[in-house]
Amino acid sequence: MSILEVNHVKKIYTTRFGGARVQALSNVTFSVEEGEFVAIMGESGSGKTTLLNILAALDTPTSGSVKLNGRELVVMKEKEISAFRRDHLGFVFQDFNLLDNFSVKDNIFLPLVLAGEKHQQMQKKLEPIAQRLGISELLDKFPYEISGGQKQRTAVARALITEPELILADEPTGALDSRAADSLLDLFGQINADGQTILMVTHSVKAASSAGRVLFIKDGEVFHQLYRGRNTSQQLYQKISDTLTMIASGGVIHE
Amino acid sequence: MSRGFYWKMAASNLRKNSRVYLPYLLTCVLTAAMYYIICSLAGNSGLAELQRGRDVAMTTLNMGIWITGIFAVIFLFYTSSFLMKRRKKEFGLFNILGMEKKHLAKVIFCETFYVAVITLAVGLAVGVLLDKLIFLALLKLLKTEVSLGFQVNIKAIGQTGLLLCLVFLAVYLNSLFQVHLSKPIELLRGGNTGEKEPKGKWILALLGAICLGSGYYLAVITKNPVAALSVFFVAVILVIIGTYLLFMAGSIVFLKVLRKNKNYYYKTKHFISVSSMIFRMKQNAVGLANICILSTMVLVMLTTTVSLYLGIDKTVSGGYPRDIIVSSSNISEEGRDAVLQYTDQMIAQTGLSKENVLDYVYTSFEVIRKEGGFYLDQHYDMSQVNLDHVSELLVISLEDWNRVTGQNQTLEENQVLLYPGSEKWTGSNVKIQDMDFQVKEVLDEFPDNGNMVKNILNTFCLVVRDQDLLLKFQELQQTYYDYYTRPRHYYGFNIDADEETEIALRDLIAENPGKPEGLYSVESRAGGIESGYTLHGGLLFIGIFLGSLFLMATILIIYYKQISEGYEDQRRFEILQKVGMTQKEIRKCIHSQILTVFYLPLVTAALHMMFAFPVISRIMRTAGFTDTKLYLVCTLACLLVFAVLYAMVYSLTARAYYKIVRD
Numbered sequence: 029m030s031i032l033e034v035n036h037v038k039k040i041y042t043t044r045f046g047g048a049r050v051q052a053l054s055n056v057t058f059s060v061e062e063g064e065f066v067a068i069m070g071e072s073g074s075g076k077t078t079l080l081n082i083l084a085a086l087d088t089p090t091s092g093s094v095k096l097n098g099r100e101l102v103v104m105k106e107k108e109i110s111a112f113r114r115d116h117l118g119f120v121f122q123d124f125n126l127l128d129n130f131s132v133k134d135n136i137f138l139p140l141v142l143a144g145e146k147h148q149q150m151q152k153k154l155e156p157i158a159q160r161l162g163i164s165e166l167l168d169k170f171p172y173e174i175s176g177g178q179k180q181r182t183a184v185a186r187a188l189i190t191e192p193e194l195i196l197a198d199e200p201t202g203a204l205d206s207r208a209a210d211s212l213l214d215l216f217g218q219i220n221a222d223g224q225t226i227l228m229v230t231h232s233v234k235a236a237s238s239a240g241r242v243l244f245i246k247d248g249e250v251f252h253q254l255y256r257g258r259n260t261s262q263q264l265y266q267k268i269s270d271t272l273t274m275i276a277s278g279g280v281i282h283e
Numbered sequence: 284m285s286r287g288f289y290w291k292m293a294a295s296n297l298r299k300n301s302r303v304y305l306p307y308l309l310t311c312v313l314t315a316a317m318y319y320i321i322c323s324l325a326g327n328s329g330l331a332e333l334q335r336g337r338d339v340a341m342t343t344l345n346m347g348i349w350i351t352g353i354f355a356v357i358f359l360f361y362t363s364s365f366l367m368k369r370r371k372k373e374f375g376l377f378n379i380l381g382m383e384k385k386h387l388a389k390v391i392f393c394e395t396f397y398v399a400v401i402t403l404a405v406g407l408a409v410g411v412l413l414d415k416l417i418f419l420a421l422l423k424l425l426k427t428e429v430s431l432g433f434q435v436n437i438k439a440i441g442q443t444g445l446l447l448c449l450v451f452l453a454v455y456l457n458s459l460f461q462v463h464l465s466k467p468i469e470l471l472r473g474g475n476t477g478e479k480e481p482k483g484k485w486i487l488a489l490l491g492a493i494c495l496g497s498g499y500y501l502a503v504i505t506k507n508p509v510a511a512l513s514v515f516f517v518a519v520i521l522v523i524i525g526t527y528l529l530f531m532a533g534s535i536v537f538l539k540v541l542r543k544n545k546n547y548y549y550k551t552k553h554f555i556s557v558s559s560m561i562f563r564m565k566q567n568a569v570g571l572a573n574i575c576i577l578s579t580m581v582l583v584m585l586t587t588t589v590s591l592y593l594g595i596d597k598t599v600s601g602g603y604p605r606d607i608i609v610s611s612s613n614i615s616e617e618g619r620d621a622v623l624q625y626t627d628q629m630i631a632q633t634g635l636s637k638e639n640v641l642d643y644v645y646t647s648f649e650v651i652r653k654e655g656g657f658y659l660d661q662h663y664d665m666s667q668v669n670l671d672h673v674s675e676l677l678v679i680s681l682e683d684w685n686r687v688t689g690q691n692q693t694l695e696e697n698q699v700l701l702y703p704g705s706e707k708w709t710g711s712n713v714k715i716q717d718m719d720f721q722v723k724e725v726l727d728e729f730p731d732n733g734n735m736v737k738n739i740l741n742t743f744c745l746v747v748r749d750q751d752l753l754l755k756f757q758e759l760q761q762t763y764y765d766y767y768t769r770p771r772h773y774y775g776f777n778i779d780a781d782e783e784t785e786i787a788l789r790d791l792i793a794e795n796p797g798k799p800e801g802l803y804s805v806e807s808r809a810g811g812i813e814s815g816y817t818l819h820g821g822l823l824f825i826g827i828f829l830g831s832l833f834l835m836a837t838i839l840i841i842y843y844k845q846i847s848e849g850y851e852d853q854r855r856f857e858i859l860q861k862v863g864m865t866q867k868e869i870r871k872c873i874h875s876q877i878l879t880v881f882y883l884p885l886v887t888a889a890l891h892m893m894f895a896f897p898v899i900s901r902i903m904r905t906a907g908f909t910d911t912k913l914y915l916v917c918t919l920a921c922l923l924v925f926a927v928l929y930a931m932v933y934s935l936t937a938r939a940y941y942k943i944v945r946d
Contacts, residue, residue: 086861107865114863125858129480129562137549138862147549170480186862 031193031225032060032083037092039078039248052078053089054248060194060227065220067239068229069268071276075248076229080198083227084117085109097193114139118187122199124179126171126186133167136185143190150189157185161215177208184215188224195219197228201235213238233272237265246275289386293393296373302939303369303846307362308401310839314355315406315447316413317832321347322439323414324421340425343821350829356450358836363454365843367461374462384462391458399451403444410443411435424592424820426813481565483539484532491528498522502898507671509740511901518898522891523576530572530883534564555859555872563848563880570844575884577837578929579891581830582921586892587899588819588826590917591908595815598907603808604733605639605775606785609792610806612769613799614644614750619772621799626774629791633784637776641730643683646753646770648760649740650676656714657743659763674704675742676715680750687730692746697721700746702729713745716759720747732773769801782809838932841881845936848877849943856944873944877937885929889922 039053053075060066070076081087082094085101094101096116104112119125126135133154140150158164161181166174171182180200187195197216201209209232217238220226228239236242238261244252252271256264297304325344374387382390414436498521505514538561542548548557564571591598611622623642630637650657652672681694692700699720701708708725729744747753753770760767778785789807852873859869896918900911908914 084861107867110860110863110865110868119861121861125861127558127855127858129558129855134554134558138554141549141554142551142863144551147545150549 029062030059031062031064031097032227033093033095034058034079034083035093035095037079037082037089037094039075039082039087040090051248053082056092056245056248056250058243058250058253060225062225063220063223065216065226065238065240066228067236067242068227068245069231069233069236069242069272070245071231074245076231076245077198079245080196080227080229084119084196085113111143114143115190116193118190118192118195120180120183120187120195120197120200122202124171124176124183124203126179126182128171130170131167132163132169132171132174132182135171135182136167136189138186139190153189154185157188160218161185175208176204177211180204180208180212181215184212184219188219193225195224195226197226197230199230199232200228201230201232209234233265233268236268237261242268244271244275251275289389289393293390293397296390297394297397300366300370300373303366303843304398306839306842307366308398310362310835311359311398311402311447312406312409313835314351314359314832315402315443316410317828318348318351318355318446319407319410319436319439319443320414320417321351321828322442323410323436324418326436326438327418328434339818340821343825347825347828351832352446354829354832354836355446356453359450360453360457362839362843364457364461367458369847371461387462388459391462392455395451395455395458399447402451403447406447407440407443410439421820421824424816424824426816426820481535481561483536485536487528487532488536491525491531491533493525494521495525495529498525499894502894505898505901508901508904509673511898512905515898515902518895522894526575526887526891527569527572530564530575531568534568535561538564556876559855559876560879563876566847566851567844567880570840571880571884574837574840575887575891577833577840578884578888578925579895581833581837582888582892582918582925583895583899584826585830585925586914586918586921587903588823589921590910590914591903591906592816592819592823593917594908594910594913595812595819597910597913599811599815600808601909602733602907603806603811604731605641606777606808607789607792608733608773608775608806609804610771610773611799611803612771612801613803614753614770614772618799619644621797622772622774622795622803625795625797626792629788630778633780633788633791635778635780635784635788637778640774640776641687641732642772642774643679643687643730643732644750644753644770644772645677645679645683645732646756646768647675647677647742648756648764648768650674650715650743652743655710655712657716658714659716659759673740675740676745677742678745678747678753678756680753681746681748682750684746692724694723694746694748695721696748698723698748700724700726702726702744704741704743706741706743715756716763732775771802782812785809786813834928837929838936841932842936842939844881845877845940846943848880849940852944877940881933885926889926892918892922 035057037053037056039051041050041052042048056075056079068076068079078087082089083101085104088102092102099112101109101112127138130138136154136158137150140153154167155164158167161184163178163181163185166178166182171179174182180203184200200216201212204212213235216226216228220240226239228235230236240256242254242264243250244254252275254264254267254271259267321344325341325348377387377390378384415434498518501514501518501521505511538557541553541557542561547553609622609626611618613619613622627637648659650659650673652674657674657676681692681700684690684700685692694700697720699713699722701713701722701724703725708722711722713720713722726744726746750770757767757769778788780788785807786809789805789810793805795803856869856873860866864872896915900914903909903914
């Protein structure tokens with residue numbers, strides 16, 4: 029069953045005085061099945077971030093529809109959307125977006141507290157997640173005391189703790205060194221293996237090669253997609269590279 | 284690089300940073316204007332022509348010059364270093380783009396120069412324009428009229444110029460120092476290096492609570508007006524220390540305790556507020572404590588000066604139970620007659636009649652009340668003597684007593700009549716140093732000569748058999764004290780006339796050609812009220828003047844706090860939204876934090892005022908001000924006006940804050 033359905037989404041930005049109009053997305057259509065790990069690739073300016081913002085209900089499309097578990101996001105009110113975001117979506121950002129005045133534990137608790145959960149329940153949910161992400165020791169530290177990789181694990185824990193239907197990741201490895209990036213991608217693989225649906229936007233071939241399916245966006249449209257199939261990450265990496273080279277050189281796909 | 288480049292760059296820098304520089308410039312201009320005005324007032328030739336109270340007004344104004352000057356230095360320096368901190372990133376960028384520190388120094392010099400020139404030009408212009416207006420206001424408060432034309436005080440311009448040049452030099456050197464110390468990478472990071480969570484400093488918080496508590500305690504328990512003055516200073520210092528410590532350490536400890544309580548902390552309403560407040564307090568504690576202390580100062584200054592000024596009539600009347608008082612130190616029969624005769628002649632000449640006459644010879648001096656009597660002791664140590672036991676002793680002779688009261692009392696050799704003032708008397712004997720008297724009767728009334736009300740000490744009155752004893756007491760004072768007062772002849776009466784006639788009569792009597800040797804003085808109630816206005820009018824003027832200066836400082840500090848808060852919150856706002864808070868929720872949450880932060884100083888200032896109330900009202904008794912009700916009304920009125928002003932400033936600056944956060 030598809031958990032996310034994106035149909036003919038179009039986004040046009042208009043400058044404040046109505047002068048220039050910029051088309052960020054022209055016609056995007058795709059769907060994500062439950063338990064999938066999808067990567068969306070594209071060059072800078074291809075509309076990746078716009079797409080992610082629309083999926084996260086932080087932005088509204090000019091036309092088209094986005095359905096999460098059959099619910100239409102586009103028509104929701106601001107208040108509903110916030111609660112929806114909190115209850116059904118988890119976010120992992122490039123720059124972590126941790127609040128520096130909260131300890132690691134409190135950062136992870138944030139969405140639960142906003143949802144009004146009891147402290148004991150929060151604590152119960154936290155323990156297995158922290159253990160799994162290897163941050164049990166860090167819970168009482170503050171963001172400025174831990175490394176980038178640890179910060180990103182904290183952000184992942186914050187995304188997971190609400191048991192969301194979909195995790196949206198925006199360049200999650202962008203600010204990490206290669207080792208931290210590898211271990212984060214491993215982690216995503218594991219979570220996905222446990223049944224968590226993940227949608228990741230990236231322009232790192234390495235990151236994309238750990239996904240089960242890769243969508244390529246060019247000029248505001250889904251241009252191509254690759255399935256992992258039986259390929260190893262290495263093989264997928266090669267295929268992605270080839271595709272990117274071809275997109276960059278403006279060629280036509282023939283498989 | 285050509286010279287003009289730096290000037291152009293400096294100008295564009297100022298323009299770019301106008302959001303923070305405009306208020307700074309405005310403050311510089313106003314400070315300059317105010318400093319000019321107070322210098323010019325002190326040197327005003329019109330004021331020098333004042334007949335009465337010139338010295339008092341001058342002293343007050345000179346004190347005002349000093350306070351304004353010192354304040355200007357500290358405050359402008361403080362603000363400019365705040366500005367430098369904000370701009371670290373900008374300088375870091377210039378540095379990385381290839382400007383050396385010496386180039387930066389040149390740019391900063393040009394900027395400071397611009398600010399200095401604008402400040403002096405506009406500040407002096409505003410000062411000169413407002414000068415006359417304010418001088419007229421001062422005269423109005425002093426209730427005098429002096430004609431004067433428009434004048435520009437060259438000396439005051441010089442003084443203002445000198446002060447501001449010094450301030451800007453210091454500001455410039457400080458900026459250089461800050462740029463010199465920093466490395467480009469640090470410059471670039473500037474304001475947002477990872478904030479560490481503040482430690483909960485229990486001991487400091489506890490110390491703060493103790494300081495504040497004991498300050499309050501002292502202010503409330505001190506009943507003796509004489510002790511109150513010295514206690515007040517101790518209490519003020521304790522409260523200031525306590526305020527700073529509690530704002531800096533106490534607030535954080537308090538919030539951490541809240542955070543420890545899991546069931547309280549992990550609630551949507553409290554979660555974000557509590558932990559954000561910990562950081563907010565860390566950054567703002569000193570600024571907020573500054574605002575609190577400044578506000579309290581403004582309030583204390585305004586309430587006391589306003590009350591004293593409004594209460595003049597009543598205060599003075601208490602000290603003058605009669606319209607005109609003639610006193611002389613010649614107590615011989617002839618001396619007394621000469622005074623009486625001349626005075627009555629003058630009254631008759633003016634066509635007036637006297638009533639409520641009081642005419643006696645008295646002496647009065649300070650004594651320490653111990654069991655069974657009164658003692659003079661030159662070595663009494665203030666710390667050892669209970670100030671409540673220091674009293675005044677007023678002595679008159681039986682002859683005068685009988686004449687004044689129309690009674691026909693008799694006394695034996697060692698007998699006295701005693702009036703215990705506001706206290707009770709039980710003993711049958713009274714000792715005065717080594718003299719022993721028998722108390723024949725304890726009186727419950729004594730004709731007041733105004734000293735009893737004016738005096739903050741309790742006055743005991745004694746009626747003795749022979750007037751010679753009065754001289755004996757003078758000798759006693761000479762033996763034990765470094766000073767003594769001679770017995771005086773007091774002649775007081777009321778006349779039924781308006782103030783002008785009263786003052787004219789006073790002057791007439793004072794010009795007595797055959798006035799007796801020694802001390803001879805004539806006072807009138809109307810004259811007392813007049814000089815009261817000169818004294819308290821001057822004080823009120825300085826109170827309002829410094830009050831507005833401090834208020835300006837408070838406003839600027841609040842404004843800068845709002846702006847820096849705004850930049851800090853911008854990012855937090857974004858993250859919270861991504862994690863699932865609605866804009867409305869976030870705004871509500873931040874709004875409540877900001878409200879707490881900015882109203883905390885006001886509430887604390889009001890609390891300080893409440894505890895200062897008893898001690899200040901007792902101190903004001905030393906100035907003869909006893910109308911506690913008036914003081915209470917003034918305090919409440921000032922608090923209300925201040926709170927309204929504060930709220931206005933807050934809502935204006937809050938707009939700047941929201942503009943930044945929303946960008």
